[in-house]
Amino acid sequence: MKYTRNKVMKLAKDMCKAKYKTCAVCGAEGKLDCHHILGERFSPFQFLVLLCPSHHKFGVESFHGNPIWASEWIKDNMPLDWHIINNFKYKKKKWNYEKEYTKLMKEG
Numbered sequence: 560m561k562y563t564r565n566k567v568m569k570l571a572k573d574m575c576k577a578k579y580k581t582c583a584v585c586g587a588e589g590k591l592d593c594h595h596i597l598g599e600r601f602s603p604f605q606f607l608v609l610l611c612p613s614h615h616k617f618g619v620e621s622f623h624g625n626p627i628w629a630s631e632w633i634k635d636n637m638p639l640d641w642h643i644i645n646n647f648k649y650k651k652k653k654w655n656y657e658k659e660y661t662k663l664m665k666e667g
């Protein structure tokens with residue numbers, strides 16, 4: 560198997576969907592998207608949350624539309640992730656996709 564960024568990203572998103580199943584904020588079903596809390600550029604395979612369109616992009620309380628609200632929501636509902644994210648130091652790195660894939664499979 561060839562490990563690519565897209566393949567690892569798909570695994571991360573599949574795991575996010577399997578973990579939450581419904582919108583993490585309101586419990587809605589149907590069309591849901593995985594949101595990268597830290598931004599895909601900074602953390603492509605970690606800190607994903609499953610959201611309905613309203614809580615992802617379009618609502619007054621949404622991760623894209625209202626980052627202050629989103630930050631509070633993460634703090635209240637994902638305290639462990641919130642702590643890690645707040646201490647996150649970005650450094651540019653060359654990803655080893657096989658290693659990241661294996662790491663995700665272990666977490667699942």
Ligand SMILES: [Zn+2]
Nearest residue numbers: 582585611614
């Ligand atoms: Zn929602």
